[in-house]
Amino acid sequence: MRFVIIGAGAVGGVVAGRLAGSGADVVLVARGAHLEAIRRDGLLLREADGDTRHRLPAYPAPAEVGWRPGDVAVLAVKSNDTQAVLEQLPRDVPVVCLQNGVANERAALRLFPDVYGICVMLPSAHLEPGVVVAQCAPVPGILDIGRVPGGVDDTAREIAAHLVKAGFVAEARPDIMRRKYTKLLMNLGNAVEALCGRxxxxDEVAALLGAEGETVLRAAGIAYATAEEDRQRRGEILQLVPVAGQMRGGGSTWQSLARRTGAVEADYLNGEIVLLGRLHGVPTPANETARRLVVDAARSGTAPGALSPSQLRAAIDDVR
Structure with missing residues (x-):
């Protein structure tokens, strides 16, 4: 099995470095300055116990990889880039969505018969070209996997075994989308953190978005794991630690604003709740406001923390 990791940012890069360090065959797809740095110097993985550098084949597009039997396409791009990636993949390759949100798997199922979802619990960072940071130790993350729409097969078990060998906690689970909907509820607060800073x-504003999300999922008849189930799965596994003398700055949306990428994936996080709300007649003013504001912030190059929580709450109240 060869892992073709498409999107070598925070999550994809940490998984790639860990897999490569455990002896797995890994290929990267990246772009821009990050690709140039990886090709020149290798992928630098920073962890609490030191740095490792991984010199891996890296390409600017999936079409240039040179696909072969046994390859697995691991999507680690933001959801807004998923469709463009899918259109470049061989139609017989297994597709693994190492991504937040729940829309990626649906998009992949339109084109591919073998689709897998991973519930990503992996605090990580990518703020400079060629460098990714694993922010938990001694276990970097929890990466449960399953077939979509449900079930477990030999491919899921083999991928889980590779992830465990690489140091992650990982299990093949038949109800992976149920777990991913719970993670979606958690990720609704990403926009709040990015807009307001840490x-x-x-937390109070994020709770508004989460409660709205739960109401929408219940109206849509979509199952999700309870908060207690999530707590039990996480336990004490994920321990944030300083890396190179620094603690975690913020999550993926915060990092997108910090890096001035021009785009965030809020349309597929908060926007998923907005979409379901419109389909099922449930108002979603909190998620729609947060989605709109953080997308506008990304487009305008606004830094994280430009709004106070009270300002964001007022903006939500204005549209209720």
Whole structure:
């Protein structure tokens, strides 16, 4: 099995480095300055116990990989880039969605028979070209996997075994999308953190978005794991630690604003709740407002933390 990891950013890069360090065959697809740095210097993985550099084949597009039997396409791009990636893949390759949100698997199933979802619990960072940071130790993350729409097969078990060998906690689970909907509810707060920064008061605003999301999922008849199930799965596994003397700055959306990428995936996180709300007649003012504001912030190059929690709450109240 060869892992073709498409999107070597925070999550994809940490998984790639860990897999390569455990002896797995890994190929990267990246772009821009990040691709140039990887090709020149290798992928630098920073962890609490030191740095490792992995010199891996890296390409600018999936079409240039040179696909062969046994390859697995691991999508680690933001959801807004998924469709463009899928259109470049061989139609017989297994597709693994190492991504937040729940829309990626649906998009892949339109084109591919063998689709797998991973519930990503992997605090990580990518803020400079060629460098990714694993922010938990001694276990870097929890990466449960399953077939979509449900079930477990030999491919899922083999991928889980590779992830375990690479140091992750991972299990093949038949109800992976149920787990991913729970992670979606958690990721609704990404927009709040990015807009307001990591300050007092963001938890209360994020809770509004989460409660709205739960109401929508219940109206849509979509199953998700309970908060207690999620707590039991996480346990004490994920322990944030300083890396190179620094603690975690923020999540994926925060990092997108910090890096001035021009885009965030809020349309596929908060926007998923907005979509389901419209389909099932449930108002979603909190998620729609957060989605709109963080997308506008990304497009305008606004840095994280430009709004206070009270300002964001007022903007939500204005549209209720």
């Amino acid at each position: 300050v007092d008061g963001i």
